[in-house]
Amino acid sequence: xxxxxxxxxxxxxxxxxxxxxxxxxxxxxxxxxxxxxxxxxxxxxxxxxxxxxxxxxxxxxxxxxxxxxxxxxxxxxxxxxxxxxxxxxxxxxxxxxxxxxxxxxxxxxxxxxxxxxxxxxxxxxxxxxxxxxxxxxxxxxxxxxxxxxxxxxxxxxxxxxxxxxxxxxxxxxxxxxxxxxxxxxxxxxxxxxxxxxxxxxxxxxxxxxxxxxxxxxxxxxxxxxxxxxxxxxxxxxxxxxxxxxxxxxxxxxxxxxxxxxxxxxxxxxxxxxxxxxxxxxxxxxxxxxxxxxxxxxxxxxxxxxxxxxxxxxxxxxxxxxxxxxxxxxxxxxxxxxxxxxxxxxxxxxxxxxxxxxxxxxxxxxxxxxxxxxxxxxxxxxxxxxxxxxxxxxxxxxxxxxxxxxxxxxxxxxxxxxxxxxxxxxxxxxxxxxxxxxxxxxxxxxxxxxxxxxxxxxxxxxxxxxxxxxxxxxxxx
DNA sequence: TAGCTCGTTGGACAA
DNA sequence: TTTGTCCAACGAGCT
Numbered sequence: 001x002x003x004x005x006x007x008x009x010x011x012x013x014x015x016x017x018x019x020x021x022x023x024x025x026x027x028x029x030x031x032x033x034x035x036x037x038x039x040x041x042x043x044x045x046x047x048x049x050x051x052x053x054x055x056x057x058x059x060x061x062x063x064x065x066x067x068x069x070x071x072x073x074x075x076x077x078x079x080x081x082x083x084x085x086x087x088x089x090x091x092x093x094x095x096x097x098x099x100x101x102x103x104x105x106x107x108x109x110x111x112x113x114x115x116x117x118x119x120x121x122x123x124x125x126x127x128x129x130x131x132x133x134x135x136x137x138x139x140x141x142x143x144x145x146x147x148x149x150x151x152x153x154x155x156x157x158x159x160x161x162x163x164x165x166x167x168x169x170x171x172x173x174x175x176x177x178x179x180x181x182x183x184x185x186x187x188x189x190x191x192x193x194x195x196x197x198x199x200x201x202x203x204x205x206x207x208x209x210x211x212x213x214x215x216x217x218x219x220x221x222x223x224x225x226x227x228x229x230x231x232x233x234x235x236x237x238x239x240x241x242x243x244x245x246x247x248x249x250x251x252x253x254x255x256x257x258x259x260x261x262x263x264x265x266x267x268x269x270x271x272x273x274x275x276x277x278x279x280x281x282x283x284x285x286x287x288x289x290x291x292x293x294x295x296x297x298x299x300x301x302x303x304x305x306x307x308x309x310x311x312x313x314x315x316x317x318x319x320x321x322x323x324x325x326x327x328x329x330x331x332x333x334x335x336x337x338x339x340x341x342x343x344x345x346x347x348x349x350x351x352x353x354x355x356x357x358x359x360x361x362x363x364x365x366x367x368x369x370x371x372x373x374x375x376x377x378x379x380x381x382x383x384x385x386x387x388x389x390x391x392x393x394x395x396x397x398x399x400x401x402x403x404x405x406x407x408x409x410x411x412x413x414x415x416x417x418x419x420x421x422x423x424x425x426x427x428x429x430x431x432x433x434x435x436x437x438x439x440x441x442x443x444x445x446x447x448x449x450x451x452x453x454x455x456x457x458x459x460x461x462x463x464x465x466x467x468x469x470x471x472x473x474x475x476x
Numbered sequence: 477t478a479g480c481t482c483g484t485t486g487g488a489c490a491a
Numbered sequence: 492t493t494t495g496t497c498c499a500a501c502g503a504g505c506t
């Protein structure tokens with residue numbers, strides 16, 4: 001009987017998992033997770049490790065219900081580990097779901113070649129994206145570089161495959177296979193903030209489906225209207241599940257479309273459009289691998305970004321900038337490993353256009369602290385906000401965090417949730433506490449500079465500095 | 477081919 | 492309070 005190794009990575013689920021599904025149909029199955037040195041462009045971020053740990057525990061439990069366990073292996077390079085496993089269980093095939101970040105694409109090609117040369121059958125399946133970056137191209141045969149035409153094309157032409165069911169049964173390999181302990185991978189010890197993550201997130205395939213269902217029934221209809229307001233529960237919170245593959249994008253796609261009958265199509269279309277941004281990020285990265293390191297608009301390679309992690313950097317990461325909306329966002333990130341998208345833009349704009357730090361420093365911090373850290377989304381969005389990416393926000397568009405705060409959190413509900421020290425502030429002053437008269441401060445029980453910091457730099461003036469630098473750069 | 481339109485997420489200012 | 496215009500310029504993508 002044939003034996004197939006299923007190599008898991010960012011597809012940690014049993015439903016709509018084509019590699020697992022087809023392997024189970026084929027014969028005996030060995031599900032494997034490999035944590036090798038060649039895992040991709042970056043080492044895993046610390047919060048992502050926590051998420052991964054939880055996901056793997058959950059996947060293992062699900063597989064156990066089928067009577068098979070998840071084998072965990074570490075090593076220097078993946079291909080050696082796989083070759084070893086092939087020998088151990090006399091596997092004649094290795095299946096996995098395609099990955100799209102450029103270093104993984106290169107590695108997977110290498111792995112494929114080596115395995116085939118040993119006479120092992122290799123099959124790769126699609127489920128990580130809705131589209132194949134090679135197949136959606138403009139009429140001139142080039143990759144898309146602007147989102148809207150890309151989205152129109154995707155919506156019109158891409159036939160999203162229906163999600164596959166979970167395998168009915170999975171037959172194990174029948175021999176004992178050594179597995180390393182999940183605890184020994186070092187995913188938890190270096191990480192000290194698990195407590196609030198544990199409270200906030202349920203990490204499993206079922207939790208992903210449940211979360212999505214709740215969003216679809218309660219928030220989808222108003223999504224277009226509510227998504228921009230961080231004090232509302234208006235977004236799906238599905239991103240970390242997508243990033244690790246506890247749910248697939250086509251499961252999301254069909255759940256949303258299926259539940260949309262009777263609901264405003266505006267909410268549905270707006271949400272599908274958001275989902276398409278994930279596609280677009282991978283489209284861009286797949287065709288422009290250098291964007292991981294370099295600003296796409298090359299003029300920005302000469303921009304005088306700050307590169308050293310100074311006190312300003314520390315205050316930004318700690319949520320002690322003195323601008324409440326920014327600090328609320330950065331503290332939410334610290335506590336639960338997630339930040340509302342609107343606030344991500346505000347803190348990133350402040351970081352790159354007021355503090356003038358290189359977008360890469362911010363991108364790295366997000367990478368390390370987000371449960372939904374995803375290489376393509378992270379890099380694309382940071383370059384977009386910084387104004388140096390493909391189809392970005394124009395550089396001269398500097399967000400004014402105070403105006404953003406007043407517009408999207410008028411009563412300061414979101415601010416107060418994450419900054420309890422400002423709880424007693426009247427909403428008139430909660431966006432800029434430094435303007436509060438002394439009696440207001442007294443009543444709120446806040447001494448500025450002690451209980452809550454003064455703004456680290458002047459808001460409007462710092463925005464103008466960035467513009468000046470940019471203008472000068474263009475003249476040279 | 478050449479020309480036309482448009483660009484996820486803004487802000488200042490005027491009316 | 493709300494709405495419209497301009498800001499600077501360019502290149503993608505369509506017709």
